[in-house]
Amino acid sequence: xxxxxxxxGAAETSEKDREFQEKIDRGVRIEANDWMPEGYRKTLxxxxxxxxxxxxxGQLPEGNWITRAPSLQRKAILLAKxxxxxxxxxxxxxxxxxxxxxxxEMTEQLLSGKAKxxxxxxxxxxxxxxxxxxxxxxxxxxxxxxxxLQRCSYGPYSRAMIRVCKEESFHQRxxxxxxxxxCEGTEEQKAMAQDALNRWWWPSLMMFGxxxxxxxxxxxxxxxxxxxxxxxxxxxxxxxxxxxxxEWLGLTVPDPELKWNEETGCYDFGEPDxxxxxxxIKGNGPCNKDRLAARNxxxxxxxxxxxxxxxxxxxxxxxxxxx
Amino acid sequence: MSKEWxxxxxxxxxxxxxxxxxxxxxxxxxxxxxxKNARDVYTRRNEGVSIWVVESxxxxxxxxDTAEHNFAAPKSKVYRHPTFFEIPEDVGAM
Ligand SMILES: [Fe+2]
Ligand SMILES: [Fe+2]
Ligand SMILES: [Fe+2]
Numbered sequence: 001x002x003x004x005x006x007x008x009g010a011a012e013t014s015e016k017d018r019e020f021q022e023k024i025d026r027g028v029r030i031e032a033n034d035w036m037p038e039g040y041r042k043t044l045x046x047x048x049x050x051x052x053x054x055x056x057x058g059q060l061p062e063g064n065w066i067t068r069a070p071s072l073q074r075k076a077i078l079l080a081k082x083x084x085x086x087x088x089x090x091x092x093x094x095x096x097x098x099x100x101x102x103x104x105e106m107t108e109q110l111l112s113g114k115a116k117x118x119x120x121x122x123x124x125x126x127x128x129x130x131x132x133x134x135x136x137x138x139x140x141x142x143x144x145x146x147x148x149l150q151r152c153s154y155g156p157y158s159r160a161m162i163r164v165c166k167e168e169s170f171h172q173r174x175x176x177x178x179x180x181x182x183c184e185g186t187e188e189q190k191a192m193a194q195d196a197l198n199r200w201w202w203p204s205l206m207m208f209g210x211x212x213x214x215x216x217x218x219x220x221x222x223x224x225x226x227x228x229x230x231x232x233x234x235x236x237x238x239x240x241x242x243x244x245x246x247e248w249l250g251l252t253v254p255d256p257e258l259k260w261n262e263e264t265g266c267y268d269f270g271e272p273d274x275x276x277x278x279x280x281i282k283g284n285g286p287c288n289k290d291r292l293a294a295r296n297x298x299x300x301x302x303x304x305x306x307x308x309x310x311x312x313x314x315x316x317x318x319x320x321x322x323x
Numbered sequence: 324m325s326k327e328w329x330x331x332x333x334x335x336x337x338x339x340x341x342x343x344x345x346x347x348x349x350x351x352x353x354x355x356x357x358x359k360n361a362r363d364v365y366t367r368r369n370e371g372v373s374i375w376v377v378e379s380x381x382x383x384x385x386x387x388d389t390a391e392h393n394f395a396a397p398k399s400k401v402y403r404h405p406t407f408f409e410i411p412e413d414v415g416a417m
Contacts, residue, residue, distance in 0.1 A: 028339050028340075029339045029340035031336075031373065073402070076400070076402065077402045080400055080402060080403050084403075140417075155339075155340055158340065159340075159341075159342055169405035169417065170402070170403055170404065170405045170407070170408075172417055173405050173407075173408040173410055173417055174402070174408055176408070176410065176414070176417060177408045177409075177410075241415065241416070244414075244415060245414055245415060245417075248411070248413065248414050
């Protein structure tokens, strides 16, 4: 999802580890100062920081359209949405910091390309309709993943997710609203919406990560209460929720294998191209280089401003000390 | 007259999983005594599983007189609320 392929530490067998597992099983939240296994701590740092990086990098594809939104109102809405994502990144970085990693370390990991972020943000936003598709599908998929994370065993992460989830509904709805307006417009506008769905459908399904049978990290994460559902479970839920919405819009989901299964009460659907997914994760997606370059440029261009603020704060403190 | 003890703000986590919430304040000579007093003053009926104490002087806040101006901007940004967008009922939960 926003954190795909998180490497998971192993559980140990000491008395302390056993007590810790019992606490998790009883549903007691773990807090920053509580004892925790090193594997649990490291897994959470990786997952939360990846999630944070995704929120931050996730601003770029939509930021691309702020200056070109078709009306002042759409521009204000998109700006507010992207601003929320910056906030989500902030909540999450702070949650990760409670586990003993510094903000600078995480920033460094993102800027150097060492850290991962969600594969979805390495695709380009080519038309205005992509703002609709991203809000509707990408934020829709994010919600699917983040709602169960509100019950994550780690308190600071779960509370950050509660804040995030409150804000996400606006994101998905504004995206759907963009799609709806296009679909109710001219033939060309509707074709734009269809084209955006065609390009974003499969990358959105990949957001949930590899199929369960290939997902090596899930089991321990689930035992530790870091993960509540498997990748395939969430993907299925997303398809079941989204296909009727596409139909409502009068759009066609680009999957010839998609069909309603009377017996299971769910949709059957095709397999995403996992080789594409792994290429994007490895850094070879259409926009990986641009995204990293944009983050590095923002960081470097902001250096004089950060330094200025620090110098001002130092001066204030010296004045207070002198008084 | 000896030196007056500083004021501490007390935050309590009522239950596992919740955030700490401000419950009140008290005077104490240091953080250790502030914690002990807070426990005795604010958790006598099992109100908490964790306490934070912060010296009141260390807390920064806006001047209340500027509140109207400080918190005015979001009033015009009604689209930040999901209900701003009308989603037809038959589209399903969103
Ligand atoms: Fe977000
Ligand atoms: Fe997001
Ligand atoms: Fe979002």
